[in-house]
Amino acid sequence: MPLGEKQGDKSESRYCGVETQFSNDMPQLLDFNINGGFDFVVAPLVDPAYRPSQEDFGGSQSGALPVAGSDLVLSPAEWSSRVVGKISSWIDLDSDDEALRRDSEISLKREVAWATHLSLQACLLPAPKGLSCANYARCVNQILQSTSNLQLWLRIPLRKHEDGEPMDDQAFGGAPMDSWETWNSFRLLCEHNSQLSVALDVLSSLPYPNSLGRWFGEPVRAAILHSSSFLTNARGYPCLSKRHQKLMMAFFNHSVQESVQSSYILRNIHAFRSTVLEAFVFFDEFPLAVPSCGWFSYSQTALFAVYFSLGNQRHPLRPYLDYIGYLYQKMAPLPQQEQYEPLMDNLEAQTYETFEQDAVKYIQVRAWIAYQRAVSKALFDRVPDDNASTVTTVLMVVGAGRGPLVRASLQAAEETGRKLKVYAVEKNPNAVITLHSLVKLEGWENIVTIVSSDMRCWNAPEKADILVSELLGSFGDNELSPECLDGAQRFLKPDGISIPSSYTSFLQPITTSKLFNDVKAHKDLLHFETAYVVKLHKVARLAPCQPVFTFTHPNYSPNKDNQRYTKLKFEIPSDTGSALVHGFAGYFDATLYKDVHLGIEPSMPTPNMFSWYRLKVLFFMVLQLAFKCCYLFVLFLLLCFFDLIGFPTVNTMQNTLPGPNFLHASTNFGIAVQRGHSDKRSKVSHLFSVENTSVCKARFPLRSPYLEMLWFHQGSSPTQVSTIIVDVLLDLVKNWHRAMSGSVPFRTCASCLTLVWYEWCVASPSPSPIHNGKGRSYWVGL
Numbered sequence: 145m146p147l148g149e150k151q152g153d154k155s156e157s158r159y160c161g162v163e164t165q166f167s168n169d170m171p172q173l174l175d176f177n178i179n180g181g182f183d184f185v186v187a188p189l190v191d192p193a194y195r196p197s198q199e200d201f202g203g204s205q206s207g208a209l210p211v212a213g214s215d216l217v218l219s220p221a222e223w224s225s226r227v228v229g230k231i232s233s234w235i236d237l238d239s240d241d242e243a244l245r246r247d248s249e250i251s252l253k254r255e256v257a258w259a260t261h262l263s264l265q266a267c268l269l270p271a272p273k274g275l276s277c278a279n280y281a282r283c284v285n286q287i288l289q290s291t292s293n294l295q296l297w298l299r300i301p302l303r304k305h306e307d308g309e310p311m312d313d314q315a316f317g318g319a320p321m322d323s324w325e326t327w328n329s330f331r332l333l334c335e336h337n338s339q340l341s342v343a344l345d346v347l348s349s350l351p352y353p354n355s356l357g358r359w360f361g362e363p364v365r366a367a368i369l370h371s372s373s374f375l376t377n378a379r380g381y382p383c384l385s386k387r388h389q390k391l392m393m394a395f396f397n398h399s400v401q402e403s404v405q406s407s408y409i410l411r412n413i414h415a416f417r418s419t420v421l422e423a424f425v426f427f428d429e430f431p432l433a434v435p436s437c438g439w440f441s442y443s444q445t446a447l448f449a450v451y452f453s454l455g456n457q458r459h460p461l462r463p464y465l466d467y468i469g470y471l472y473q474k475m476a477p478l479p480q481q482e483q484y485e486p487l488m489d490n491l492e493a494q495t496y497e498t499f500e501q502d503a504v505k506y507i508q509v510r511a512w513i514a515y516q517r518a519v520s521k522a523l524f525d526r527v528p529d530d531n532a533s534t535v536t537t538v539l540m541v542v543g544a545g546r547g548p549l550v551r552a553s554l555q556a557a558e559e560t561g562r563k564l565k566v567y568a569v570e571k572n573p574n575a576v577i578t579l580h581s582l583v584k585l586e587g588w589e590n591i592v593t594i595v596s597s598d599m600r601c602w603n604a605p606e607k608a609d610i611l612v613s614e615l616l617g618s619f620g621d622n623e624l625s626p627e628c629l630d631g632a633q634r635f636l637k638p639d640g641i642s643i644p645s646s647y648t649s650f651l652q653p654i655t656t657s658k659l660f661n662d663v664k665a666h667k668d669l670l671h672f673e674t675a676y677v678v679k680l681h682k683v684a685r686l687a688p689c690q691p692v693f694t695f696t697h698p699n700y701s702p703n704k705d706n707q708r709y710t711k712l713k714f715e716i717p718s719d720t721g722s723a724l725v726h727g728f729a730g731y732f733d734a735t736l737y738k739d740v741h742l743g744i745e746p747s748m749p750t751p752n753m754f755s756w757y758r759l760k761v762l763f764f765m766v767l768q769l770a771f772k773c774c775y776l777f778v779l780f781l782l783l784c785f786f787d788l789i790g791f792p793t794v795n796t797m798q799n800t801l802p803g804p805n806f807l808h809a810s811t812n813f814g815i816a817v818q819r820g821h822s823d824k825r826s827k828v829s830h831l832f833s834v835e836n837t838s839v840c841k842a843r844f845p846l847r848s849p850y851l852e853m854l855w856f857h858q859g860s861s862p863t864q865v866s867t868i869i870v871d872v873l874l875d876l877v878k879n880w881h882r883a884m885s886g887s888v889p890f891r892t893c894a895s896c897l898t899l900v901w902y903e904w905c906v907a908s909p910s911p912s913p914i915h916n917g918k919g920r921s922y923w924v925g926l
């Protein structure tokens with residue numbers, strides 16, 4: 145039964161399963177639990193008492209696996225939609241016991257092969273038993289290479305040893321202090337395979353919030369809630385602590401799965417029940433199906449009988465299920481915009497393109513309003529009331545596009561009662577056609593002059609009082625606004641006003657397995673060097689944003705230079721633990737004029753603005769309702785008029801570091817960023833990327849995890865693409881050399897570290913690659 149049907153809810157967080165013991169009667173097992181309200185079972189596929197080595201001593205004469213029924217006992221649809229295979233939990237591939245290790249490997253492979261044969265969607269892998277999981281990961285990686293549809297969920301206890309806490313290394317087989325590190329090692333050894341994800345065991349005590357936050361950037365497919373994590377309320381029903389509730393909500397919101405285990409509740413009712421069932425709450429895409437009827441296996445029958453005798457036909461875990469359903473229902477209804485989010489994750493989908501078009505339109509609507517306010521304020525400052533009817537202000541919209549800023553400027557003039565003369569400068573001839581028809585349509589011929597030209601080479605007939613432009617990218621300057629405006633400011637009066645007057649870019653390190661895997665799927669470096677505009681959703685923001693570059697206009701500095709270099713040091717909260725930086729989120733904030741801002745930097749409250757996310761929500765809600773209720777539309781317009789709705793911001797993932805940019809950030813780290821123009825053909829930089837960081841950490845301790853990044857920006861033409869080059873501190877490079885030259889096997893080394901030399905060629909249309917000796921060489925396309 146889904147936890148709740150919410151309008152527009154397509155999330156994976158609505159389904160709830162139950163972990164069962166081994167039963168050789170799958171139909172009965174399924175029937176009992178589905179009738180009990182669960183959507184699926186997580187069931188062992190093979191008798192846990194079985195060991196492959198028994199066969200050597202005649203333990204199994206048949207050669208067949210002691211499985212939970214043949215493939216024919218359930219329909220293919222039931223196997224696929226109702227059963228998650230639980231791989232034998234005794235498996236320990238890193239055991240010192242040779243026989244156990246060998247049995248483990250054989251069993252793991254056989255059970256997964258059986259699950260594949262049954263067409264299961266997923267299997268739950270047991271948690272790594274100890275600190276070392278290299279052989280386990282190697283074996284899983286091998287399996288993943290030959291499986292295409294099966295998802296493997298690695299069970300990981302949600303625990304991290306905090307300072308001052310007593311050590312409890314017995315739990316989960318002596319798992320390490322920070323289970324995130326176990327997961328990180330494992331997935332790195334499995335090369336970020338997208339079929340490998342996490343099933344988090346949520347225990348009664350939770351790590352600190354910052355360390356919990358790391359999981360939101362990880363592919364958590366299931367959360368397993370243990371009944372021991374529940375409290376009992378005054379009426380005797382199970383409930384969760386505030387912290388657990390908050391975590392659950394966060395999981396729901398991230399479409400992460402949550403799971404609950406039930407030993408506590410069952411033990412309260414009847415001793416043996418604690419070994420019978422464990423409850424899961426899953427948020428997954430298991431389709432609903434009408435379960436077939438059946439009867440119960442011995443243990444299930446016994447359990448059921450006890451319930452009958454208690455006069456209670458409910459599943460013993462039903463109160464827990466109901467409580468989770470209640471929490472889910474308690475969440476605010478999903479905004480309509482959320483329906484589009486999955487589309488936004490996939491930048492290449494046509495549906496995303498369609499949605500993006502709408503979002504862009506809305507962003508523009510909001511921008512125009514902010515621009516109108518900025519122009520109004522500038523007009524008030526420029527022309528005193530007494531001169532309003534006599535002085536004509538010359539305003540140039542440079543990069544006019546299809547005319548929205550021309551319209552915003554004329555509306556500002558009307559609003560302030562100032563006289564305006566507008567030049568609309570646009571280099572795109574197609575947009576100029578639209579501009580001409582707009583001017584004709586609106587009857588602006590006497591006020592607006594259209595100039596079809598590049599602003600940098602246009603000879604203006606007169607100088608402007610106000611220069612209005614919107615050439616900003618999501619990372620501020622990345623669409624070459626500084627270079628264009630520097631070219632245009634020669635036709636701004638010395639005391640003239642530029643709108644925007646300044647803008648700043650921001651960076652923030654993030655963990656985001658999802659986006660990383662999407663980029664990695666392209667299997668080339670080019671995609672790692674691309675900046676993506678995405679809705680950041682499944683990300684862990686590891687440290688607060690930091691400002692990167694600021695540009696101010698007009699810029700009359702004698703040494704005007706758009707090259708920039710800065711170093712950023714990110715402070716990761718001390719209770720976070722280790723973290724993996726997949727990339728950086730980029731943002732901007734622009735001052736249009738005085739207190740009028742446009743921005744998407746999340747932590748900086750921009751006056752009278754909402755985030756893009758919330759505004760997008762507002763837009764879709766209001767627009768749809770407007771068709772139904774005119775007054776709401778009027779309300780929307782009023783809000784716009786009084787600027788109570790701010791400009792929508794676009795959250796952006798700027799994958800600004802080229803290559804797979806990993807940095808094991810168990811301590812704070814920094815990057816250095818340079819922006820600018822280089823015409824030296826001989827300019828060679830080093831790109832250092834650290835992959836498989838835990839291995840890297842173990843073999844080459846990064847004494848100073850400090851990454852230097854040089855960012856060169858093609859400064860001359862907006863039509864040319866800029867490139868980003870990373871330089872790395874020498875000690876990191878030395879580590880790499882040391883690894884290459886000896887002790888470490890090449891393969892391991894190559895998967896850990898990649899050192900690439902770039903040549904950055906401004907002039908050459910086909911830059912020549914520089915060979916880096918033992919490493920790979922790449923082209924840098926400009």
Ligand SMILES: C[S@@+](CC[C@H](N)C(=O)[O-])C[C@H]1O[C@@H](n2cnc3c(N)ncnc32)[C@H](O)[C@@H]1O
Nearest residue numbers: 543544545548549570571572597598599614628
């Ligand atoms: C981001 S769009 C903004 C368009 C419009 N102002 C709006 O708000 O919809 C930037 C516009 O500037 C134009 N543009 C960019 N560089 C230019 C240049 N050097 N000279 C003239 N127009 C330019 C582009 O063609 C594009 O139409």
